[in-house]
Amino acid sequence: MEWIVVVSVLVLTILSLLRVNVIIAIIAAALTAGLMAGLSVVESIETLVAGMGGQANTALSYILLGAFAVAISYTGITSILVNYLIRVLTGKKTMMVLAIAGVACLSQNLVPVHIAFIPILIPPLLKLFDSMKLDRRAVAAALTFGLKAPYVMIPAGFGLIFHGIIVDGMEQNGAGSITTGETALAMLIPGSGMIVGLLIAVFFTYRKDREAVPGAGGTEASFISPNSEKVAFNKKHMLTIVAIVAALVVQIVTGNLIAGALTGLVLMFLFIAVPFNRGDSIVTEGIGMMGTIAFVMLVASGYGNILTETGAVDALVEVTSGFLGDNKPLIAFVLLLVGLVVTIGIGSSFGTIPIIAALYVPICMAAGFSPLAIAALIGTAGALGDAGSPASDSTLGPTSGLNADGKHNHIWDTCVPTFIHFNIPLFIFGWVAAIIL
Structure with a gap:
């Protein structure tokens, strides 16, 4: 039973590396886990479908955030940002990548649109990337960093949800308040590992010139291209900023992404920043931009349901905890390794933390870990599922923008680079945090 998770995730990883569609790969991995656990094909499928509701809230919020991002783009305010980046950073590859990382960071806390900005901001810059011979893998690393590091380290915006889930998971499983x-504070050390990984990717690994290869990414991704004409800042843009701030405030107060996205979207129409008669097309374009990613997350949630319902995850942790004794460094290392295997298959840090918390807290308390150390282990294990996973929105999002012209491969140009530069330092720094806290 304990080998079900390992074999299933290997199936997912191998199929993904062979460039099998990520949804098909997840379904194949889920069926593998179900069949190994003694379920029939039909029972496996039913369990998969039953678990898809676990990410329904997140999937709906992403679609609404996609519509909100399209509405923002319609006003032309994103064109101002794109034109500014082109004017100031043309020829400055390193600064371009770091600026993109900075913009991505804002999407987690200040402007809570998460990955919805990528298919709007990145495609207009692709020709510039090619003319500068900029390695798109560096951009993928910058985007993934911006999508993860802020919520890992800062308890605001998406980070407030992330850290709230950690707190709830620890309290519900008896780790105290x-x-x-x-x-x-506990996640500052693991988060610092991501900073190190970004700097290595930008200044060393992907610093050299690289020619984009047509067709490298297969099918072109659809995207919303902002107005290419020069746009001056006006009243409509000011009202758009007001809508963005309102969306952020509502999201923080309610702790609900759907409420925040709806607030921003409704205000855009009330302020007439976007004409009311454009409502259908705005929502349709938002679904087109984010729908695939939302569905991948739904299927990944179903996959996670199969792993938990069959008891495969529990069996894996029981086996690993049985021979660890009270050696804290070894326990932390093995728990993070188990967390990496489990979460990279599911691909959602927010969705896997409750599972990880239920498994980690009893083991860590018995071994005498401090609450801060337990928080660091749970948070790091969750974050490991986002970086490098084929099913993660933190990798699917960058690919959706970088592959708009069919020159960027999801696995080899996004997942592998982000796994190397973020999962490895996250693992090391998270392990150190668990030992010293």
């Missing part, structure tokens, strides 16, 4: 401020 802990605040989001304390979990943020």
Whole structure:
């Protein structure tokens, strides 16, 4: 039973590396886990479908955020940002990549649109990337960093949800009371590993010139191209900023992404920043931009349901905990390794933390880990599932923008680079945090 998770994730990884569609790969991995657990094909499929509701809230929020991002783009305010980047950073590859990482960071806390900005901001810059011979793998690393590091380290915006889930998971499993401020403190060390990984990717690994290869990514991704004409800042853009701020405030107050996205979208129409008669097309374009990613997350949630319902994850942790004794460094290392195997297959840090918390807390408390150390282990294990996973929105999002012209491969140009530069340092720094906290 304990080998089900390992074999299933290997199936997912191998199929993904062979460039099999990520949805097909997840379904194949899920069926593998179900069949190994003694379920029939039909039972496996039913369990998969039953678990898809686990990410329904997130999937709906992403679609609404996609519509919100399209509405923002319609006003032309993104064109101002794109034109500014082109004017100021043309010929400055390193600064371009770091600026993109900075913009991506804002999407997690200040402007809570998460990955919805990528298919709007990145495609207009692709020709510039090619003329500069900029390695798109560096851009993928920058985008993934911006999508992950802020919520890992800062308890605001998406980070407030992330750290809130850690707190809830620890309290529900008997680890005592802990605040989001304390979990943020615990995650500073693992988060610092991501900073190191970004700097290595930008200044060393992908610094050399690279020619984009037509057709490398297969089918072109659809995207919304902002107005290429020069746009001056006006009243409509100011009202758009007001809508963005309102969406952020509502999201923080309610802790609900759907409420925040709806607030921003409704205000865009009330302010007439976007004409009311454009409502259908705005929502349709938002679904077109984010629908695939939302569906991948739904299927990944179903996959996670099969792993948990069959008891495969519990069996894996029981076996690993049985021979660890009270050696804290070894326990932390093995738990993170188990977390990496489990979460990279599911691809959602937010979705896997409750599972990880239920498994980690009893083991860590028995071994005498401090609450901060337990928080660091749970948060790091969750974050490992986002970087490098074929099913993660933190990799699917960058690919959706970088592959708009069919020159960027999801696995080899996004997942592999982000796994190397973020999962490895996250693992090391998270392990150190668990030992010293």
